[in-house]
Amino acid sequence: MTRAPSPELLSALEALLGPKGFTDDADTMAPWLTDWRGKYHGAAAAMLSPASTDEVSAIVRLCAEAGAAIVPQGGNSGMVGGATPDVSGTQFLLSMRRMNKIRSIGRDSGFAVVEAGVILEHFHEAALAQGLRFPLTLGGKGSATIGGLVSTNAGGTQVLRHGTMRALVAGIEAVLPDGSVFHGLAPLKKDNRGYDLRHLLCGAEGTLGIITAACLRLVPAAAARRTAWIGLKSPDDALLLLRQLDGAIGRELEGFEIVPHTCLDAVLRHVPQTRAPLGDHHPWYALVELAGDNGDTLDTALQAELAAALDAQLIGDAAIAKSDRESEDFWRLRDSISEAERAEGPAIQHDISVPVDLMPSFIADNAKRLADTFPGVRALSFGHLGDGNVHHHVQPPIDSDGAAWLAAHGQAASRLVYTHVIELGGSISAEHGIGQMKRDILAELDSPARLAALYGVKNGLDPKRLFNPGKLIA
Numbered sequence: 001m002t003r004a005p006s007p008e009l010l011s012a013l014e015a016l017l018g019p020k021g022f023t024d025d026a027d028t029m030a031p032w033l034t035d036w037r038g039k040y041h042g043a044a045a046a047m048l049s050p051a052s053t054d055e056v057s058a059i060v061r062l063c064a065e066a067g068a069a070i071v072p073q074g075g076n077s078g079m080v081g082g083a084t085p086d087v088s089g090t091q092f093l094l095s096m097r098r099m100n101k102i103r104s105i106g107r108d109s110g111f112a113v114v115e116a117g118v119i120l121e122h123f124h125e126a127a128l129a130q131g132l133r134f135p136l137t138l139g140g141k142g143s144a145t146i147g148g149l150v151s152t153n154a155g156g157t158q159v160l161r162h163g164t165m166r167a168l169v170a171g172i173e174a175v176l177p178d179g180s181v182f183h184g185l186a187p188l189k190k191d192n193r194g195y196d197l198r199h200l201l202c203g204a205e206g207t208l209g210i211i212t213a214a215c216l217r218l219v220p221a222a223a224a225r226r227t228a229w230i231g232l233k234s235p236d237d238a239l240l241l242l243r244q245l246d247g248a249i250g251r252e253l254e255g256f257e258i259v260p261h262t263c264l265d266a267v268l269r270h271v272p273q274t275r276a277p278l279g280d281h282h283p284w285y286a287l288v289e290l291a292g293d294n295g296d297t298l299d300t301a302l303q304a305e306l307a308a309a310l311d312a313q314l315i316g317d318a319a320i321a322k323s324d325r326e327s328e329d330f331w332r333l334r335d336s337i338s339e340a341e342r343a344e345g346p347a348i349q350h351d352i353s354v355p356v357d358l359m360p361s362f363i364a365d366n367a368k369r370l371a372d373t374f375p376g377v378r379a380l381s382f383g384h385l386g387d388g389n390v391h392h393h394v395q396p397p398i399d400s401d402g403a404a405w406l407a408a409h410g411q412a413a414s415r416l417v418y419t420h421v422i423e424l425g426g427s428i429s430a431e432h433g434i435g436q437m438k439r440d441i442l443a444e445l446d447s448p449a450r451l452a453a454l455y456g457v458k459n460g461l462d463p464k465r466l467f468n469p470g471k472l473i474a
């Protein structure tokens, strides 16, 4: 249990940060005390907004001496309540949004040093202006910050080729729980000094350190991009198509998403100005994206592969976007699934992964297990098949009171999903993290050996448990 901050601590923090960096005004803090999904609501003793690494370090030293807890926050676009303080009003919300400088972009080195509060979309634009690209993107790019993306080891739609955030982080600067600064920004190709603190901080959800800056890998800006919307019969066929494309044009293959017809139908029903790319109806769709140096080469390769897949009856039909605008329209269908789902009514979301080859059978078997246990329930799976990660959503029976059904059966339905995922050696959180949403189920279902190691790391680095208490592990 953390202590309520004393008036002396509040005064010291106010004096340190000045009016731009310190507020305890309820109205100013309010938007940042509820998570993006609106599921978690917290309170804070004050919101602290440092403008430099030195200020973060000074805040942490003062809080550590006083035993006060800190909840780091970037863009507050996280999906698991990780950046929302508890309701006690004793914790400090540490907003990193004022640390928003891009310290350097090395056109020749291919590395950029970026402060934690830089918004992903702004970083994309800055890299592009140098003829470079940061190859990680996601639906929340207009809000998500580099610190949040590192701390959740975010994924997105280009993981297939470029990996998750961890693969793109070449160095980290962070403030540790005693206020000391870990200076690890140098992009060393080789470094065998034991445990890799950089990797430990990626995905730590603010429980081990406050990321103040990261050194990030860049790739050359893609000269050409091709997007195809493909109709097919099943996730099994989608996996075969993925293997075919990977074998033939794997170097250019950036994204491979699957969408069931139920999700497309919901998008077309609820999201204005959307239209189906194909004339006929198909049970499933794949959204494929290639990026490369030469548009003609991409066209030739993609057309040849899709023609071969049609001949083999692996796919039913396909449309290749004829312009950037049309490509954006295809992606909008995929990115609007959550919005359409909200309009359809309540659902439980599971962001899970299993080995890629097992995903088609997981999708079919789990829908059956759910239907056998909870008659009338509907299971939807969509997303990053290429990464073995789908968003597996459970919707209450059509004729039920959705909210009441979820209150009565939601937890049991989630446990069924997660138990199946673990049977297959998968993960109950593929990209969103654990936060407060999955903390208890992680403690219940994860292996004792792994949990003991997580607790050991946490207790070693943050023995007073002042960094983001109650998140990830209790």
Ligand SMILES: Cc1cc2nc3c(=O)[nH]c(=O)nc-3n(C[C@H](O)[C@H](O)[C@H](O)COP(=O)(O)OP(=O)(O)OC[C@H]3O[C@@H](n4cnc5c(N)ncnc54)[C@H](O)[C@@H]3O)c2cc1C
Pocket (backbone or CB within 6 Å): 036, 071, 072, 073, 074, 075, 076, 077, 078, 079, 082, 083, 096, 116, 137, 138, 139, 140, 141, 143, 144, 145, 146, 147, 148, 149, 150, 151, 152, 153, 154, 155, 156, 157, 205, 206, 207, 209, 210, 211, 212, 431, 432, 435, 468, 471
């Ligand atoms: C529409 C939409 C689509 C999304 N799509 C995807 C997707 O495809 N893939 C995906 O992975 N995620 C996705 N997300 C989730 C979200 O964007 C990511 O989790 C993102 O990394 C969160 O960044 P943030 O700056 O908003 O972090 P926040 O929500 O503010 O914080 C997230 C976690 O990181 C910690 N944290 C934040 N900043 C720091 C810091 N500087 N130091 C230490 N800890 C810190 C917080 O304490 C919290 O635990 C999506 C979100 C939205 C709204």
